[in-house]
Amino acid sequence: MAAERILVVDDDAESLSLIGSVLERQGYSISKAYNGLMALDRARTDAPALIILDIMMPDMDGFEVARQIRSSPATAHIPIIMFTAKGMTEDKITGFEVGADDYLTKPTHPAELLARVKSVMARSTTPRISKSASSTVKQGSIVVFVGAKGGSGTTTLALNIATAMALSNKAAKIILAEFCPGQGVLGLLLNVPTDKGLSHILKQEHPDLSFQYLEERLVPQSSGVQLFLSSSQPSPSDNRLTPKLAVKLADALATPGAVLLIDMGSGLNEHKRWLLPFAGQTVVIVEPERVAVLRAKQMLGEIKQMGIDSTRLSAVLINRTPTEHTVPPEQIRDALQVPLLAAIAPAPDLAIESMASGVPLIMLHPDSLPAAQIIKLSEVLLERLKATGSYAASV
Ligand SMILES: Nc1ncnc2c1ncn2[C@@H]1O[C@H](COP(=O)(O)OP(=O)(O)OP(=O)(O)O)[C@@H](O)[C@H]1O
Ligand SMILES: [Mg+2]
Incomplete structure (x- = not known):
């Protein structure tokens, strides 16, 4: 079976490659996006099984990316984990309001990241069309x-x-x-x-x-x-x-x-x-x-x-x-x-x-x-x- 693809979105190259390598070691295939527009494009073309989305990014923030992903029929069903340095309750609420399935606060232990990824993917009964x-x-x-x-x-x-x-x-x-x-x-x-x-x-x-x-x-x-x-x-x-x-x-x-x-x-x-x-x-x-x-x-x-x-x-x-x-x-x-x-x-x-x-x-x-x-x-x-x-x- 082909590896499930995860799209990781972060404007910080270091954190992007860190998350990417943790997930790759577990057998996932990774797509990367460095900003919101690239994320929307990758979500459409790569049909990922999950998106891990940073919130604070220049130009288009993670909330807006999530909103647009949810409003397009081609991507509306892809589960999203918001991954961010922000730990404020208000942000979490906004994250869920715009359609996030889970929320992780940086820094997170790789084991917790993996546990959340697995649980969101297992829980997601919404379609993930190849x-x-x-x-x-x-x-x-x-x-x-x-x-x-x-x-x-x-x-x-x-x-x-x-x-x-x-x-x-x-x-x-x-x-x-x-x-x-x-x-x-x-x-x-x-x-x-x-x-x-x-x-x-x-x-x-x-x-x-x-x-x-x-x-x-x-x-x-x-x-x-x-x-x-x-x-x-x-x-x-x-x-x-x-x-x-x-x-x-x-x-x-x-x-x-x-x-x-x-x-x-x-x-x-x-x-x-x-x-x-x-x-x-x-x-x-x-x-x-x-x-x-x-x-x-x-x-x-x-x-x-x-x-x-x-x-x-x-x-x-x-x-x-x-x-x-x-x-x-x-x-x-x-x-x-x-x-x-x-x-x-x-x-x-x-x-x-x-x-x-x-x-x-x-x-x-x-x-x-x-x-x-x-x-x-x-x-x-x-x-x-x-x-x-x-x-x-x-x-
Ligand atoms: N315009 C109408 N006027 C009167 N009776 C109608 C009309 N349209 C359908 N019916 C009747 O209503 C009943 C239910 O119709 P139908 O089986 O099409 O409904 P359904 O929504 O498909 O039901 P189910 O939930 O069982 O699938 C049938 O007896 C049908 O003949
Ligand atoms: Mg019927």
Whole structure:
């Protein structure tokens, strides 16, 4: 296994080489930066597994470096240890506020430095994407749907958006994937077998992740949508879907010119924290009730902290039940602070009919109000993808 790379940032050459040699002796590979700008550049190009960051540097101090590292999607997840002569509580607080994971005060015994490095790296459950993964994932062709709560209509929306995109754009490859092994729903919904997609891949210890191989695992629909399904039957191999594998799969499926839509279920978890930085668009589904709005607000706050801004992040309101006791859209907009792209009208009868027949609502009743809203939303999402990512090469 290649040595994990640590970026050490210090304007003092002596202390830089001292820290570097302590870590090198332990088998880490070291990148060095002598100032803030160089640190930002190295963080982007060297994809370090950890950054040890001095605070007091001329031009740009460590706090500003940390702030910028946290605000860029490519580097937002790299753990940071602030390393400084300053031992003031105020500085420590600022350090944590700008996103440091730990704090060391100079002078530190090499053994303590090593212990902190190991513990931060072990504790860091946030993604550390390898350089090759981060440069190949085709951000811009991936749309992630995630519900603020379970049962909000996330799967229904993802399926209907994919169908609308495929029907209106026959030339494009539209793939709808679910990354929830053992808990797949789409196959049951559409009456197609669920065992040849993700669950099949996970049964192999060293799965082939080439697109050619994955293409054979897709289930085509009459609309043109290609499904990459999860089995609805749990299996012991389900836990092989690590966040890293999910990113690799998304990367392999999102070939140029394709749009990969992923139904990610509800709430945030490690898989989502890894995948979201690669999505050209993340759509949070919210229902107009107080708890759902609160959860959506929390989730969106966390996603924004990952460096994903509102050009790539939005919400869609789904009204599943016709009732007057709902939170008004203006209030939802105020609470969420991201673009609210659509408010889908309630259609309980059509939703049930669609489930009973296994045909997506927009194909079953293309002239209904929710179908018109979903078709419009699919156009808006494609526009947003074009503005934010690499989509549209061949469309
Ligand atoms: N606009 C709508 N009007 C009425 N019912 C709807 C609407 N959209 C979806 N539904 C219904 O709401 C229920 C939940 O939808 P769905 O399974 O898509 O939600 P989900 O968020 O994916 O749920 P889960 O958390 O289980 O994954 C389904 O019965 C679906 O048919
Ligand atoms: Mg679902």
